[in-house]
Amino acid sequence: MKNSNSIDMASFILQMLSLDLLFKDFNNSDLMDELRQQDEKYLKTIINQNEKILNILKERGDESGR
Secondary structure: OHHHHHHHHHHHHHHHHHHHHHHHHHHHHHHHHHHHHHHHHHHHHHHHHHHHHHHHHHHHHHHHHO
């Protein structure tokens, strides 16, 4: 009987550890999703700014060539 209780207690502890890992993984997934969204947002902003800079440089090049 004592052996059965030890196994039940060990099983319970392992289930609690598993649940803890599951919650940590859930939090990491949320964090990674947020970071992906920020990366995409900032990358689009940088690309748009670079396109504006290139257009300005082209216009200045055209003006000096006239």
